[in-house]
Amino acid sequence: MAEPLLEVRNMTKLFGSVIALNRVSATVNRGEVTCLLGDNGAGKSTLIKILSGVYPPTEGEYYFEGHAVTLRSPREARAMGIATVYQDLSLLPLMPIWRNFFLGAEPETGSLFLRHFDDKFAKLTVREELLKMGIDIRDPDQPVGTMSGGERQSIAIARAVYFGAKVLILDEPTAALGVKQAAIVLRYIAQARARNLGVIFITHNPQHAYPVGDRFIILKRGRALGNWTKAELSQEAMVQHMSGAEELEILTSELQQISRPDAESQVAATTNG
Amino acid sequence: MATNTSMPVQSDERVARGGLIRGFFRRVEVGAFIGAAVIWVMFAVIAPENWVSITGISRILDEATTLGIMGVAVALLMIGGEFDLSAGVMTGTTGLLTGMLAVRAGWDMFPAMLAALVFAALIGFLNGWMVVKTRLPSFIVTLATFFILRGANVGVTRIVTDRIVVEGIDHAANFYTARLFLDHAFDVLGATFYTSTVWWLALTLVAARILQRTRFGNWIFAVGGDPQAARNVGVPSDRVKIALFMTTATAGWLVGMMNVVRLRSAVASQGIGEEFVYIICAVIGGCLLTGGFGSAIGAAIGAIIFGMARVGIVFAGWDTDWFYTFLGIMLLAAVLVNDNTRRRAEAMRSAAAKARTEEDKENG
Numbered sequence: 001m002a003e004p005l006l007e008v009r010n011m012t013k014l015f016g017s018v019i020a021l022n023r024v025s026a027t028v029n030r031g032e033v034t035c036l037l038g039d040n041g042a043g044k045s046t047l048i049k050i051l052s053g054v055y056p057p058t059e060g061e062y063y064f065e066g067h068a069v070t071l072r073s074p075r076e077a078r079a080m081g082i083a084t085v086y087q088d089l090s091l092l093p094l095m096p097i098w099r100n101f102f103l104g105a106e107p108e109t110g111s112l113f114l115r116h117f118d119d120k121f122a123k124l125t126v127r128e129e130l131l132k133m134g135i136d137i138r139d140p141d142q143p144v145g146t147m148s149g150g151e152r153q154s155i156a157i158a159r160a161v162y163f164g165a166k167v168l169i170l171d172e173p174t175a176a177l178g179v180k181q182a183a184i185v186l187r188y189i190a191q192a193r194a195r196n197l198g199v200i201f202i203t204h205n206p207q208h209a210y211p212v213g214d215r216f217i218i219l220k221r222g223r224a225l226g227n228w229t230k231a232e233l234s235q236e237a238m239v240q241h242m243s244g245a246e247e248l249e250i251l252t253s254e255l256q257q258i259s260r261p262d263a264e265s266q267v268a269a270t271t272n273g
Numbered sequence: 274m275a276t277n278t279s280m281p282v283q284s285d286e287r288v289a290r291g292g293l294i295r296g297f298f299r300r301v302e303v304g305a306f307i308g309a310a311v312i313w314v315m316f317a318v319i320a321p322e323n324w325v326s327i328t329g330i331s332r333i334l335d336e337a338t339t340l341g342i343m344g345v346a347v348a349l350l351m352i353g354g355e356f357d358l359s360a361g362v363m364t365g366t367t368g369l370l371t372g373m374l375a376v377r378a379g380w381d382m383f384p385a386m387l388a389a390l391v392f393a394a395l396i397g398f399l400n401g402w403m404v405v406k407t408r409l410p411s412f413i414v415t416l417a418t419f420f421i422l423r424g425a426n427v428g429v430t431r432i433v434t435d436r437i438v439v440e441g442i443d444h445a446a447n448f449y450t451a452r453l454f455l456d457h458a459f460d461v462l463g464a465t466f467y468t469s470t471v472w473w474l475a476l477t478l479v480a481a482r483i484l485q486r487t488r489f490g491n492w493i494f495a496v497g498g499d500p501q502a503a504r505n506v507g508v509p510s511d512r513v514k515i516a517l518f519m520t521t522a523t524a525g526w527l528v529g530m531m532n533v534v535r536l537r538s539a540v541a542s543q544g545i546g547e548e549f550v551y552i553i554c555a556v557i558g559g560c561l562l563t564g565g566f567g568s569a570i571g572a573a574i575g576a577i578i579f580g581m582a583r584v585g586i587v588f589a590g591w592d593t594d595w596f597y598t599f600l601g602i603m604l605l606a607a608v609l610v611n612d613n614t615r616r617r618a619e620a621m622r623s624a625a626a627k628a629r630t631e632e633d634k635e636n637g
Contacts, residue, residue, distance in 0.1 A: 090501075092499055094566045103506050108488060117487055
């Protein structure tokens with residue numbers, strides 16, 4: 001097996017005295033999906049921000065295509081082929097689709113003083129690329145804010161793939177979507193894998209992660225609980241690791257209390273705590 | 274439309290229907306354009322003898338020129354999501370600085386103007402740098418700059434000249450060369466126009482082209498619409514914002530120079546109170562106060578509306594006190610129109626904000 005496409009070792013990130021990430025290692029291979037799982041506050045967002053060049057790590061090694069790298073900006077990461085699709089999609093609601101698609105990497109044409117944004121090319125390309133993902137946009141000038149959640153997600157993914165991403169980092173792409181729309185996004189992830197991209201899929205939903213994942217990393221309170229291949233981990237074991245056995249027990253007893261109609265005040269107290 | 278039963282064959286034609294007229298109404302500037310047309314017609318009815326003439330047009334354009342130069346620069350900054358309340362007083366500061374160097378230190382006009390340009394660019398840089406470093410609202414940061422400059426304008430001028438005005442700048446070497454470039458009067462069909470107006474129109478076209486047709490223009494919209502999203506896709510947000518603050522300061526310098534060569538003097542109170550007029554020009558032209566949306570051409574039309582109001586009130590023989598009432602009504606009308614645009618985008622904006630709050634919670 002060749003070296004991993006992207007590998008980080010012992011990544012640590014401190015925010016003041018808060019340890020957001022504690023010696024976490026992760027790998028992504030070509031044509032594989034690495035799922036990054038964990039509850040809120042587990043450090044998923046911190047890790048992907050390090051991977052995508054937003055935060056410099058406090059400590060840790062970063063290898064891309066076998067070389068040690070130090071990312072100084074998201075722009076640098078993207079130039080290397082590490083593309084991140086954030087939860088908010090980094091789309092501007094008031095901006096037309098074609099402007100959004102090429103934001104930060106605008107194609108230019110003409111020379112010197114007449115150098116300008118090649119809008120004809122941009123509009124044409126946007127239509128073509130979205131058609132490849134099965135979306136027929138009526139008007140590239142349509143502001144993104146007027147589109148549906150699934151459509152916006154697909155614009156963001158299509159954008160990353162178009163710009164030669166080798167690694168695609170997807171931050172909770174299915175979180176805000178209904179069952180049908182989430183299924184479409186999972187299909188895009190499988191498509192990206194088939195095109196030999198390495199995908200890092202962040203989610204807290206085991207049912208979304210398990211079908212498309214080849215490798216699973218579960219984070220908890222800033223630490224990695226483990227790094228498994230699909231063969232080493234069943235879906236049940238994954239759920240167990242994610243929630244923790246004792247927490248499940250507490251939850252079970254809480255749920256029993258909730259089912260008693262006279263226990264409303266107690267429930268309020270528990271949920272607030 | 275109801276009688277047209279044959280639908281276009283290609284699915285792409287869904288959008289093309291409506292053609293030119295619909296394309297016009299989709300433009301950002303349409304509100305300002307209609308407003309300008311209504312006001313022109315209004316004064317054409319009230320005071321037709323002077324208004325509907327080449328002289329009327331030359332007067333309106335001359336009144337609009339300096340507001341237009343500033344309005345266009347301020348529009349770029351507002352699209353980039355920031356305000357500059359020191360833009361007005363900057364026209365005074367640069368004029369006074371040039372005047373003092375030319376009159377008291379005996380400098381040639383050109384080096385004196387260059388010194389003022391460097392000073393303006395530096396203030397613009399500091400404004401921008403403080404805003405991006407401290408993340409304080411630019412409204413507050415530039416309000417502080419406004420007061421600092423306002424005080425310094427009077428204070429320094431009084432120390433140097435014992436008065437609050439610098440006079441006799443036309444005795445400086447190369448004064449008339451500078452005037453030829455910046456504010457040369459020329460006749461067209463018997464009415465007087467100035468090169469400053471030509472500068473304004475040219476700069477408006479340059480700004481419009483930058484906004485609509487360049488990479489930097491796309492970045493301006495992006496940093497104003499959502500700086501975090503822009504940063505995520507690799508737009509150097511801080512550099513863009515600093516450049517925009519330097520642009521308004523530089524525009525302030527240009528207007529300051531135009532005032533100096535026309536009036537041959539510089540007054541310490543120059544430009545105070547005008548900063549809001551620039552913002553109103555930009556807002557009438559379609560800029561949202563929340564950033565990320567607007568137009569340079571619209572801001573220029575906004576300035577023309579002001580020019581028309583100032584000249585029209587005089588032509589109609591009204592008391593000029595009413596100018597500010599007019600200003601307020603125009604602003605209110607423009608904001609109501611723009612609000613409609615904002616609402617359409619609101620749905621997604623709040624969804625994005627919600628996603629980000631959750632993300633922040635996770636990081637905390």
